[in-house]
Amino acid sequence: MTNEGVSRMNRRDVLRLGGTGAVVVAGARWLTACDPGPPAGSTTTLATTTTVVPPTTYGPLGATNGHGLRLPAGFTSRVIATSGYRVPGTEYVWPGDPDGAATFALPDGGWVYVQNHESYPPFGGVSRIVFAADGTVVGAERLLGGTTRNCAGGATPWGTWLSGEEVDTGRIWEVDAFGVNPPAARPAMGVFNHEAAAVHVATQTIYLTEDKPDGALYRFRPDTYPDLASGLLEVLTLDGETVVWAEVPDPSASSHSTRNQVAGTHRFDGGEGICVLDGVVYFTTKGDNRVWSYSPATNQLAVRYDAVAVPMSALSGVDNLTSRASGDLFVAEDGGDMQVVMISGGVAEPIVQVSGVDGSEMTGVVFDPSGTRMYVTSQRNPGRVYEISGPWV
Numbered sequence: 001m002t003n004e005g006v007s008r009m010n011r012r013d014v015l016r017l018g019g020t021g022a023v024v025v026a027g028a029r030w031l032t033a034c035d036p037g038p039p040a041g042s043t044t045t046l047a048t049t050t051t052v053v054p055p056t057t058y059g060p061l062g063a064t065n066g067h068g069l070r071l072p073a074g075f076t077s078r079v080i081a082t083s084g085y086r087v088p089g090t091e092y093v094w095p096g097d098p099d100g101a102a103t104f105a106l107p108d109g110g111w112v113y114v115q116n117h118e119s120y121p122p123f124g125g126v127s128r129i130v131f132a133a134d135g136t137v138v139g140a141e142r143l144l145g146g147t148t149r150n151c152a153g154g155a156t157p158w159g160t161w162l163s164g165e166e167v168d169t170g171r172i173w174e175v176d177a178f179g180v181n182p183p184a185a186r187p188a189m190g191v192f193n194h195e196a197a198a199v200h201v202a203t204q205t206i207y208l209t210e211d212k213p214d215g216a217l218y219r220f221r222p223d224t225y226p227d228l229a230s231g232l233l234e235v236l237t238l239d240g241e242t243v244v245w246a247e248v249p250d251p252s253a254s255s256h257s258t259r260n261q262v263a264g265t266h267r268f269d270g271g272e273g274i275c276v277l278d279g280v281v282y283f284t285t286k287g288d289n290r291v292w293s294y295s296p297a298t299n300q301l302a303v304r305y306d307a308v309a310v311p312m313s314a315l316s317g318v319d320n321l322t323s324r325a326s327g328d329l330f331v332a333e334d335g336g337d338m339q340v341v342m343i344s345g346g347v348a349e350p351i352v353q354v355s356g357v358d359g360s361e362m363t364g365v366v367f368d369p370s371g372t373r374m375y376v377t378s379q380r381n382p383g384r385v386y387e388i389s390g391p392w393v
Contacts, residue, residue: 057342057344057347057349057393058072058073058075058342058349058351059072059073060072061350061352061353064355064356065077067079067386068354068355068356068357069352069353069354069355069386069388070352070353070355071351071352071388071390072351072390074390074391075388075389075390075391076388076389076390077386077387077388077389078386078387079384079385079386079387080113080129080137080375080385080386080387081094081098081129081140081384081385082094082382082383082384082385083095083096083097083098083382083383083384084096084382084383087129087137087140088137089136089137089138090129090137090139090140092127092139092140092141092142094127094140094383094385095117095119095123095125095127095142095383096117096119096123096380096382096383097117097118097119097123097379097380097383098115098116098117098118098127098363098364098377098379098383098385099115099116099117099118099150099151099152099320099363099364099377099379100115100116100150100151100152100153100154100163100164100196100273100320100363100364101113101114101115101116101363101364101365101366101375101377101385102114102153102154102155102161102177102366103155103366103367103368103369103375104155104159104177104178104369105369106130106178108132108133109132109133110130110131110132110133110138111130111131111368111369111370112128112129112130112131112177112178113128113129113130113131113366113368113375113385114126114127114128114143114155114161114175114177115127115128115129115364115377115385116150116151116152116153116163116164116364117150118149118150118151118166118379119149119150120148120149121146121147121148122145122146124145124146124147124148124149124150124165125142125143125144125145125146125147125150125163126142126143126144126150126161126163126173126175126183127140127141127142127143128140128141128143128177128179129385131368135373141179143161143175143176143177143179143183144163144173144175144183147163147165147173148165148166148167148169148170149165149166149167149170150163150164150165150166150173151164151165151166151194151195151196151211152164152166152195152196152197152209152272152273152320152363153172153196153197154196154197154198154199154206154274154275155177155199156174156199156226157199157201157226158226159176159177159178160174160175160176160177161174161175161177162174162175162186162197162206162228163175163183164194164195164196164197164208165194166193166194166195166211167193168192168193168253168257169191169253170191170192170193170194171185171186171187171189171190171191171194172185172186172189172190172194172197172208172228173185173186174186174228184229186228186229187251187252188220188228188229188230188231188233188251189206189208189220189228189231189233189251190208190218190220190233190248190251190253190258191251191252191253191258192210192212192253192257192258192259193210193211193212193215194208194209194210194211195208195209195210195211195271195272195273195274196208196209196271196272196273196274196283196320197209197274198274198275198276198281198283199276200276200279200281200296201276202279202296203296204221204222204225204226205219205220205221205296206219206220206221206222206228207219207220207274207276207281207283207294208220208274209268209271209272209273209274209283210258210259210268210271211270211271211272211286212259212270212271213269213270213287214259214267214269215259215267215268215269215270215271216235216236216258216259216265216266216267216268216271217235217236217266217268217271217283217294218233218234218235218236218248218258219233219234219236219245220232220233220234221234232247233247233248233251233258234246234247234248235248235258235259235261235262235265236265236266236294236301237262237263237264237265237266238264238266239264242299243294243299243300243301244264246262246264246265247262248261248262249261249262266301268285268292269285269286269287269288269290270285270286270287270288271283271284271285272284272285272286272318272319272320272321272334273318273319273320273321273322273331273332274321275321275322275323275329276323277323277327277329278327279295279296279297280293280294280295281293281294281295281296282304282321282323282329283321284318284319284320284321284331285318286317286318286319286334286335288306288307288308289306289307289308289315289316289317289318290303290304290305290306290307290318291303291304291305291318291321291329291331291343292304304343305318305343305348310348313348314339314341314348314349314350315331315333315336315339315341315343315348316333316335316336317333317334317335317336317361318331318333318334319331319332319333319334319361319362319363320332320362320363320364320365321365322365322366322367324367324371324392325371326344326393327344328342328343328344329342329343329344330342330343330351330365330374331343331365332361332362332363332364332365332376333361333362334361334362334363335361337353338353338354338355338357338360338361338362338378339351339352339353339354339362340352340353340362340365340374340376351374352374352376352386352388354378354386357378357380357381358381359380359381360378360379360380360381361378361379361380362376362377362378362379363376363377363378363379364376364377364385367392371392372389372392373387373388373389374387374388374389374392375387375388376388
């Protein structure tokens with residue numbers, strides 16, 4: 001297939017999984033619609049070389065603009081918030097170390113942007129910015145304070161933000177994005193080095209990543225969905241090549257860490273962002289620069305991207321990620337060259353790059369409810385939230 005053919009194919013088909021019940025390692029590059037993957041019970045070997053498909057969807061990044069960003073042609077940006085300064089249009093001073101983020105629609109056409117702060121007490125927690133329907137910032141405030149290193153998390157369909165504490169005693173905090181109900185700790189979802197969370201609506205299950213070199217992938221099934229106060233926490237294990245979910249005996253980790261309570265727990269090297277797209281769970285592991293997928297429907301775990309197998313790819317330092325209905329994934333880099341990279345078909349294409357900032361990372365990549373604006377953050381030096389508008393497809 002020609003490079004043009006790869007880039008023009010249906011991107012939803014590109015990201016679909018084939019086979020059932022097995023662990024699969026994707027070959028030379030992204031699996032394509034012409035490659036359904038190996039049959040159940042088999043694996044393939046990672047290729048050591050590959051042809052890098054040049055970007056074609058949005059075109060190359062342009063020169064650095066007045067906000068220090070490189071964007072494709074036709075895109076514009078504005079700065080929404082800067083750590084240590086008032087959010088424009090409000091009196092709220094944006095805290096440091098901004099990290100994972102989400103957006104929520106308001107009935108009047110506006111929306112709420114919610115973001116973690118990966119700081120130690122008393123500065124850790126969650127803040128929000130409120131937008132009117134025309135994009136004007138009309139408010140900002142803190143929703144959660146006094147917690148520890150709130151790194152990433154995940155939005156729920158019922159309007160809350162699941163904020164994870166990235167420490168060994170970390171918990172998930174459920175935070176009302178609309179500020180009506182007080183935040184609540186959810187220890188039944190496990191006490192561990194939390195990173196991100198994603199709700200799989202069809203199965204009423206929440207998937208959770210753990211940022212440890214020998215971390216695990218968890219799922220939480222509430223006793224009474226969507227009440228997260230109680231339920232069953234399980235960890236992904238392997239029986240040969242078959243995925244088996246096993247109950248974590250002590251989610252509170254009172255005697256042993258959750259990742260070390262179940263024999264056969266499969267290790268993931270630094271779990272990071274996670275999202276659900278077309279019923280498939282996608283997540284990243286920063287230690288080995290991989291993007292994974294897990295299909296609850298087929299019980300199949302697969303490596304969808306491996307930087308070692310794609311040495312000339314634009315993507316390295318995988319971290320937060322989000323998706324669009326088009327079937328594209330957008331991955332923020334922790335490391336690499338401060339980019340947000342879109343995964344589409346056979347292409348890993350840079351979409352945004354922050355220039356002239358050292359000692360930082362890209363975080364909080366998310367779209368507004370309309371899908372016309374992307375938000376992304378440079379976490380440090382200084383922490384800064386950008387809004388990027390343009391011809392998103």
